[in-house]
Amino acid sequence: MKFRNMIIAVCLCVSVFAGGCGQSGQDTTKSIKSESTASSKESTEQTSTDTEASKDIFAMDTYMTVTAYGEKAQEAVDAAEAEIKRLDALLSTGNADSEIAKLNEQKSATLSEDGGYLVKRALELNKETDGAFDIAIYPVMEAWGFPTQNFRVPSADELTGLLKHVDAAKISYDKDTRELSFEDDQMKIDLGGIAKGYTSSRIMDIFKESGITSGLVNLGGNVQALGTKTDGSDWRVAVQSPDDTEDYLGVLSIRDKAVITSGGYERYFEQDGMTYHHIIDPKTGYPAENGLVSVTIVSSDGTLADGLSTSLFIMGEEKAAEFWKAHSDEFEAILATDDGTIYVTEGLKDSFTTDLGMKVIMK
Amino acid sequence: MIALAMLLVMQLTRGEEGNQIQVTLDGKIYGTYSLSKDQTIEVKDGDFYNRIRIEDGKAYMEEANCPDGYCEEQGKISGHTQTIVCLPHKLVVEVLENESKQNSGVSDSEDAAPDTIAK
Numbered sequence: 001m002k003f004r005n006m007i008i009a010v011c012l013c014v015s016v017f018a019g020g021c022g023q024s025g026q027d028t029t030k031s032i033k034s035e036s037t038a039s040s041k042e043s044t045e046q047t048s049t050d051t052e053a054s055k056d057i058f059a060m061d062t063y064m065t066v067t068a069y070g071e072k073a074q075e076a077v078d079a080a081e082a083e084i085k086r087l088d089a090l091l092s093t094g095n096a097d098s099e100i101a102k103l104n105e106q107k108s109a110t111l112s113e114d115g116g117y118l119v120k121r122a123l124e125l126n127k128e129t130d131g132a133f134d135i136a137i138y139p140v141m142e143a144w145g146f147p148t149q150n151f152r153v154p155s156a157d158e159l160t161g162l163l164k165h166v167d168a169a170k171i172s173y174d175k176d177t178r179e180l181s182f183e184d185d186q187m188k189i190d191l192g193g194i195a196k197g198y199t200s201s202r203i204m205d206i207f208k209e210s211g212i213t214s215g216l217v218n219l220g221g222n223v224q225a226l227g228t229k230t231d232g233s234d235w236r237v238a239v240q241s242p243d244d245t246e247d248y249l250g251v252l253s254i255r256d257k258a259v260i261t262s263g264g265y266e267r268y269f270e271q272d273g274m275t276y277h278h279i280i281d282p283k284t285g286y287p288a289e290n291g292l293v294s295v296t297i298v299s300s301d302g303t304l305a306d307g308l309s310t311s312l313f314i315m316g317e318e319k320a321a322e323f324w325k326a327h328s329d330e331f332e333a334i335l336a337t338d339d340g341t342i343y344v345t346e347g348l349k350d351s352f353t354t355d356l357g358m359k360v361i362m363k
Numbered sequence: 364m365i366a367l368a369m370l371l372v373m374q375l376t377r378g379e380e381g382n383q384i385q386v387t388l389d390g391k392i393y394g395t396y397s398l399s400k401d402q403t404i405e406v407k408d409g410d411f412y413n414r415i416r417i418e419d420g421k422a423y424m425e426e427a428n429c430p431d432g433y434c435e436e437q438g439k440i441s442g443h444t445q446t447i448v449c450l451p452h453k454l455v456v457e458v459l460e461n462e463s464k465q466n467s468g469v470s471d472s473e474d475a476a477p478d479t480i481a482k
Contacts, residue, residue: 056390056455063448063455065479149431221482229478236475238444240482246438246445251477259481266482296481 050230053077059088060196062220068207069214069230076210080203080217087199090114093138093147093190104138104188108181116178118191118198118303119171125194125307126168129323132311134282136168138190143285146278147190151269153276159285166282197260197306200224204302221266224258224302234351242293242336249294249336250354258302262309263294263336281314290316293338298348299331308333317343321361328363335361382441382458384422386415389453398422398441398458411452422456424449443476 053073264277443460
């Protein structure tokens, strides 16, 4: 076992919660001036609507920043933290007491409202993406060692054997009773592919309930924004470059949207000179190599954005573009290919700025 | 020619000059350090050890005794909102932007620092 492990993403992690990464952005007003003496120009921050509350949270095996503005900002941020911890305890495959860990052990369960909602969305996504999104891929992820960080390259025979049990269609789920059972007792699921996107959407709801109209969360690189900045301008969300941690692919101007990026660069290991990343194609059992290095989804639905970022990565540029054309009312996308081209869907052509070459995918 | 050279220097130093990094341990501020001064910051917390190096206006994790060592792979940071995270030690190195730049009215321009980074 001499191979070298290199994880690009969440440190400890290899979490269950896919799409995480070790680096994370933070809010703009958290600057030197907020730490030291006041400056003459910060008057806008003194008004009650601009009161900022921000919290850094370690949860879901990643690093998160939650920020809200408004009179009840602190209350909203505290409630968001409680929600993150609740969902983490409920959904994490790594926590033996979680609903999902128990389900994987017992092969059947009556799910909570959150768990049930996520399974329902996951099964819909599985159909819509023609199997590119599959929560039943978990046994294959385990074979590669991603959940435990004990990385290894499984043999082709082993993968063929495991893939027989990877099929979300073999999950019977009744969305009225929330009763779920696996038709195959080798089956295990992981909701990590949509859990963080769901969590950021939940935080948007919590913010709204607290009367917050401006807020920003970054859950291990998964971004979601409520409203605009307090000055009424759009949030500016940089998209990480897949091959250079110091640089960006470009910057998106958004309001009321989730921005979720997936790429092989987030988490991988090397063995015998080969690099193996964590976005496993459920059809082959191997890391998806379909010409894309990074996929960013922009949508008002965080759960959808999270699930589609990995799905479109697996599909590759052509299929991803087709998929978008059929669902262009639900999301927009930025696709970076391994030859250095950036494709953006029509709805983003004015809100995404980049110094690199950009092609627009039209409907 | 001189103006051009000055412009070049300004371009090169933009986003670095005057910025600081803030080191936090499990959410508590450990210290803030200027990026303009080359220095080494050793952070010891129980058995945890991280050594951060600031050089040429950029900060990077030079050494850490965390099990995965991913913080050492996260590159050099100098721009606002950039971070290096060592999850096992709950240590975060974050670039704080100099206040004069934040208030310089460029926040809407395309060159302004982003509010956050999707990755």
